[in-house]
Amino acid sequence: MTDLKFSDVKTGSNLLFLRETELRQGIELLFFAYRDFTAGPDAILDELGFGRAHHRAIHFIGRHPDIIVGDLLALLKITKQSLNRVLRDLMAAGLVEQQKGVQDRRQRNLNLTETGRDLERRLSAPQHARVAQAYRDAGADAVAGFRKVLTALLDPAERDEILNRINRP
DSSP states (O other): OOOOOGGGSOTTOOOGGGSHHHHHHHHHHHHHHHHHHHHHHHHHHHHHTOOHHHHHHHHHHHHSTTEEHHHHHHHHTOOHHHHHHHHHHHHHTTSEEEEEOSSOTTSEEEEEOHHHHHHHHHHHHHHHHHHHHHHHHHOHHHHHHHHHHHHHHSOTTTHHHHHHHHTOO
């Protein structure tokens, strides 16, 4: 991809941010931001012998009580085998419990135990603090723009479903 030329830009529009340099820098910033965003939880997980897959499962099980395994698989977009390994680890550690579904006994509903909820709070605390500080530093307009960019990065086929999920109380 080459840099856009001003002749490529519609009159009145400022698409300077679409130049190759700005796109590359934005991608690199995403990588570095993710590295730093996950550093605090990674240290806690490492002490417990867990990884990011465990963190993602803990997050979504905590955010969606009674989530069924099939829905968690769809959210995480991982294989059933990978999820089973993660769930086995979390259940063995007393962090997640599963019950048979009330309406469909074949379903397995997942919930965090009290210990799991405590761990989820510990894992999310440094991330909440980092995001809150970044939002304060950036200001309301930047936060709204950041949300628009993140939303636009989502797969369009799943965007509405994801937004409905995250906008729930």
